[in-house]
Amino acid sequence: MAKTVRKKAAAKKPAAKRMAKRAAPAQANGKGAGLLQREVEQFLYAQAEALDEKRWGDFIGLFTDDGMYWMPPAPHYTTWEGMPSIFIEDRDLMTVRMKRVQHPHAWSQAPDWGTNHVVSNVIIEKVEPKTGEVHVRSRFHMMELRRDELRHFAGTYRHRLRLTKDGFRIKLQRVDMVNSQAPYEYVLQVWV
């Protein structure tokens, strides 16, 4: 019996080794894999709440100075350079969008309007060995109320997170919606 257990443990060793290797950079940042997972999840939830609570300034503040928010028109896009994008915004353009919706004459903001995000299936894809940048993939559902109607959006987030002295900051957030190519009933006023 004991022999069998030892055998199983031995058989598992390579996998465990791989895991240890993968977790190593996170541990170098003082985090175990479990802790990293939890902190990443909490960060994604906090970002979604900033949107749902219309704290636009806080949302923008979650990006690094060179951070980008990108929604490609379809999943096969690999870059926004020289390609159309539904959103491609650095912090300056995000600020334009924030100032627009906050302007008293943003007419489209007059009707009741709000969102509710659920973020789930959070998977840490990799941790860059050199920079410690964390690549995270997750799924989201968003219900949006506008005037008297609900719209439903769903898709995948891909975050590249950098650890700063203030916690994680977003270097790049890619958003792929399942309905990115479907006709839009009205448009998207802020980030999804």
Add this chain to the structure above:
Amino acid sequence: MLHERIPNLEKLVEPDRVHRFCYTDPDIFELEIKNIFEKCWIYAGHESQVKKPGDFWAFQIGRQPMVMVRGRPGEGKGAAGSMRNGAIHVLYNRCPHRGVQVCGARHGNAGDALTCSYHSWRFKYDGTIESLPLPRGYENTTFKDYDCNMKRASRVESYRGFVFASLATDGPSLVEWLGPAKVAFDDICDRSPVGEVEVVMNCYRVIQRSNWKFFMENQLDAVHPSVTHESTGRAASEVEFQIQRRTGDKPLHYHMLSAFTIPFDKWDTLETYGYPYGHTVLGGYMGLRPQDPDTLEHERILAKAYGEKKKEEYLTRNIHHVLVYPCLSIQSPLQQLRAIRPIAPDRTLSEIWHFRLKDVPEPIYRRSLWYYNLVNSPATMVNADDLENWQKGQWGLASQGGDWVSFHRDYGRDKTDGDTLRSTNGCSEMPMRAQFKAWLKYMTAGA
């Protein structure tokens, strides 16, 4: 039946005001589909959307689901496109057997033949029947008299790569019908040293919850931008100023948004033109001829291709926006095109495209791309407020709070050059009046 329900259309369209029924009445809408959309030249797409034989793109003409297909080189007669590359055909997307749509996807390649998914009737790319299963079953039936071909649009023509189809068997040719409005396509293409553009293969679709005429009237309405888009204009101006203070420079694309702060009197210095078939043009150069190295390189390339004189002519055309009635809005200096497809009196689909100039330095394309991303994407900070206005407008016109829509501004001051109407000020409501003049003509033709 239809005509009994519809009041006398002449009574609904006065020279300077229009009855609300023109926007809300379902029977009038059906008559628009029949007399305007299913008779006029309607935009199908750009030739570069269907590059290879068998490539197809589905679209709508009025109520008719159509499909644009690239034929095989050397095959097919009378359709648009060159014989060398294969002609372009426009077919009703319907199998003659049991009526099933032949192309199920929005676009793609048909493979060896257009093939019906129901019983495998197969058609050549020009719609003629190639084969069907169990041919012996038709022996000694009247099937020999049955038309087994996919029905073709009555007429298909292309102008500088832009393909149009008409379901009317006769009428003016495409170029004749476009008239001076063909300048939209010249202004797009002549900015390339080889006179050609290629479509960027992405089409956004946005539903407008309003009558299609709201869209057509809005595009040349120079009074609305600084009101409707004030929030975006102000926000972009503020950030543009911050960037300039920070870096000493302001990115060109911010101007695309901050320009919405331009006051009425500046818009009023522009001119608008109205043409007999309902097409209208807003003059005024879009201010996109800065003297940076990229622009100068582009100008040098055009001068080499066309000579100095032609280059100047091509780059100084007085165009801000062209509307090709009833379904196209073209911003030629930035290679943007929007096509609308009416769905119901209060529902309109818009299809949003842009184009890449052939053999032109990349930075010039990037300017068009910024406009497409910032103004024309489904996350637009501009059309968000337009769509809201048109929706509210549609509700207002459905109400009994009043019967008329006013187009009085500057009425009586329009100039006439032959059959062209010209307003000497950009804020005149002449373009709306010109559109309704053409509308009445189309709607009452043959009545």
